[in-house]
Amino acid sequence: MVLHPVERPDRTGDPVADIVADIVAATRQGSVIYSRCRFHAPWGISVAAGRMASFHVVTAGACWLTRDDHDPLRLTRGDVVLIPSGCAHAMVDTPGTPAGPLTDLTGGPLGATGPIDVVLDGPGPFTGLLCGGYLLDPGPGHPL
Numbered sequence: 001m002v003l004h005p006v007e008r009p010d011r012t013g014d015p016v017a018d019i020v021a022d023i024v025a026a027t028r029q030g031s032v033i034y035s036r037c038r039f040h041a042p043w044g045i046s047v048a049a050g051r052m053a054s055f056h057v058v059t060a061g062a063c064w065l066t067r068d069d070h071d072p073l074r075l076t077r078g079d080v081v082l083i084p085s086g087c088a089h090a091m092v093d094t095p096g097t098p099a100g101p102l103t104d105l106t107g108g109p110l111g112a113t114g115p116i117d118v119v120l121d122g123p124g125p126f127t128g129l130l131c132g133g134y135l136l137d138p139g140p141g142h143p144l
Contacts, residue, residue, distance in 0.1 A: 035106050035131045036117050039063075041124025044092035044099030045131075047083075052133040054083040056091055060128030066090045066099075091131075093124060102131065 037045070047054050056065070058079045065073040065081055068088065072095040075081065083089055090099035105118045 035102065035129075036115065037120075037127075037129040037131060038117070039093070039120045039127045039129070040122040041093035041127070042097050042122055043120045043127070044090055044097040045102040045105065046090040046099040047088065047102055047131075047133075049088040050086050052086050052135055054086070054089070054131070054133040056081045057130040058127070059130055061126050063127045063129070064092050064095050066092060066095060091129065093127060 056075075058075045058077055060077055062074065062076045065075055066089065073081075092099055105120075106116050
């Protein structure tokens with residue numbers, strides 16, 4: 001007997017990408033893109049722990065991802081970060097820079113506003129970010 005996969009138009013052909021897409025589709029309540037950021041150093045944003053899988057795309061420049069009990073991770077243009085478990089984290093221009101809540105800059109709780117442009121002026125280098133997330137179902141913990 002030969003088994004053939006079911007043809008689905010939403011498949012990418014990359015098995016890992018398709019599995020991740022299926023998991024996200026099964027666990028999210030809806031998608032939220034909450035900010036397009038244009039920052040000049042010094043800057044820092046924090047995302048509180050919650051039922052949201054967050055992502056950040058570095059569109060220009062460089063920055064650092066920081067989380068408690070982890071070494072900072074340097075990111076540059078083209079890097080994409082997925083925080084699937086909803087853990088607290090921050091994006092900063094350099095490790096040690098204070099980070100304020102992203103929700104303070106977007107004008108409300110995540111998902112309460114549409115996409116928004118956030119600009120922070122400063123004397124230092126420019127970084128561009130696209131920050132977003134998926135609201136997770138309140139069921140069992142996220143499988144990723």
